[in-house]
Amino acid sequence: MHMFEPFGLERFFARHEFSARYLLCTSDCESMSIDELLALTGQSSEALDALQRTWLGYTESKGSPLLREKIARFYRGLDPDSILVHSGAEEAILNLYLATVRPGDTVIVNWPCYQSLIEIPKGLGAETLKWKVREHEGRWFFDPDELEQLICGAESSSGRQKVKMLVLNMPHNPTGALMTPGEFNRVVDICRAREILLLVDEVYRMLELGATQRLPAVCEIYENAISLSVLSKAWGLAGLRIGWLATRRKDILDKVAAVKDYNSICASAPSETLACIALDHSDKILARNKAICEANVVHFKHFFERHRELFTWIPARAGSVAFPALLSAGHQHWHDAASLADQLLQETGALILPGALYGQEFGLHFRIGLGRRAVPEGLSVFSRWLEARGEN
Numbered sequence: 001m002h003m004f005e006p007f008g009l010e011r012f013f014a015r016h017e018f019s020a021r022y023l024l025c026t027s028d029c030e031s032m033s034i035d036e037l038l039a040l041t042g043q044s045s046e047a048l049d050a051l052q053r054t055w056l057g058y059t060e061s062k063g064s065p066l067l068r069e070k071i072a073r074f075y076r077g078l079d080p081d082s083i084l085v086h087s088g089a090e091e092a093i094l095n096l097y098l099a100t101v102r103p104g105d106t107v108i109v110n111w112p113c114y115q116s117l118i119e120i121p122k123g124l125g126a127e128t129l130k131w132k133v134r135e136h137e138g139r140w141f142f143d144p145d146e147l148e149q150l151i152c153g154a155e156s157s158s159g160r161q162k163v164k165m166l167v168l169n170m171p172h173n174p175t176g177a178l179m180t181p182g183e184f185n186r187v188v189d190i191c192r193a194r195e196i197l198l199l200v201d202e203v204y205r206m207l208e209l210g211a212t213q214r215l216p217a218v219c220e221i222y223e224n225a226i227s228l229s230v231l232s233k234a235w236g237l238a239g240l241r242i243g244w245l246a247t248r249r250k251d252i253l254d255k256v257a258a259v260k261d262y263n264s265i266c267a268s269a270p271s272e273t274l275a276c277i278a279l280d281h282s283d284k285i286l287a288r289n290k291a292i293c294e295a296n297v298v299h300f301k302h303f304f305e306r307h308r309e310l311f312t313w314i315p316a317r318a319g320s321v322a323f324p325a326l327l328s329a330g331h332q333h334w335h336d337a338a339s340l341a342d343q344l345l346q347e348t349g350a351l352i353l354p355g356a357l358y359g360q361e362f363g364l365h366f367r368i369g370l371g372r373r374a375v376p377e378g379l380s381v382f383s384r385w386l387e388a389r390g391e392n
């Protein structure tokens with residue numbers, strides 16, 4: 001028996017990410033070479049010197065003090081000791097759950113979700129409940145009333161303990177949903193009233209599109225909350241594998257650190273140096289990636305207008321992904337998005353991600369990615385292919 005089910009989405013990318021010609025569904029923003037990163041520092045040779053002087057021994061398990069200091073500057077009221085660096089967000093998710101979740105605990109997770117957020121607590125023997133996204137008045141909506149009902153239902157059923165943890169990914173993968181500040185505060189209030197630990201996976205934060213208002217990091221506004229972030233998405237530096245947890249619950253960070261000793265132990269030294277350089281130039285990097293996402297939203301908008309008989313979509317409010325769907329009435333060739341994705345990939349090399357990888361009920365949906373520069377090219381291939389097939 002396996003502890004965790006295979007990670008459908010990661011297996012899908014392992015198969016296709018490095019062979020597909022047009023990536024139309026990635027969640028990371030356009031990356032860059034080390035040279036390009038160093039070029040952002042201008043004429044100064046300090047960054048290159050720092051990289052060349054990087055000592056290739058073990059690093060501090062918590063993350064280098066300099067890196068933690070730079071990360072902490074992103075969180076109002078938090079100090080470097082409130083940060084625990086990990087090798088990517090994925091390691092942080094595993095370590096955090098291993099440190100906090102016990103068999104029989106109840107964990108509520110927003111749904112659909114990045115699979116590890118629900119699969120790991122389930123594998124550890126927790127009862128997992130899904131807080132489902134709704135399509136409501138033209139937007140993706142997580143209803144705080146439903147959350148409250150879910151919590152009350154869990155707590156009133158006989159023999160159950162109170163809910164241990166709420167896990168929210170906001171901005172949301174795969175829909176691109178973002179709560180309003182009012183909704184977000186309500187969620188915090190619900191958790192605070194019951195002392196529920198709140199993990200918010202904020203890996204798509206800093207990518208609020210257009211005039212969308214950024215939510216505070218949850219660790220700034222709730223003492224019993226943990227923010228998760230990473231350089232992979234908004235910064236586009238997934239290859240550094242630098243992620244972190246930020247929280248005022250230092251007791252939890254200590255427990256997670258004890259688990260990390262059995263996992264990566266510490267982050268990669270060159271990655272920590274490069275991460276410091278990237279964080280120092282966040283303004284430029286984030287502005288570049290936000291501009292790519294916003295331009296691609298316009299390209300996708302035109303695409304979906306052109307093919308409105310076939311697809312429906314809700315534009316992302318934040319983040320680098322969105323979750324359109326095949327209109328079941330409008331198509332004759334595909335019974336679900338997986339068969340569309342399959343045929344599209346085989347005949348054109350363009351990759352979209354079947355929604356069923358998030359759950360069977362999302363079979364008509366597919367994920368698109370907004371963060372890559374080559375999206376317009378791939379989209380025109382997709383569009384021409386549909387037209388050549390007589391689909392409009």
Ligand SMILES: Cc1ncc(COP(=O)(O)O)c(C=O)c1O
Pocket residue numbers: 027087088089090091114169173201203230231232233238243
């Ligand atoms: C919501 C969410 N959390 C965590 C991760 C993992 O991030 P990383 O690959 O940087 O570890 C991802 C990656 O797609 C994600 O979408």
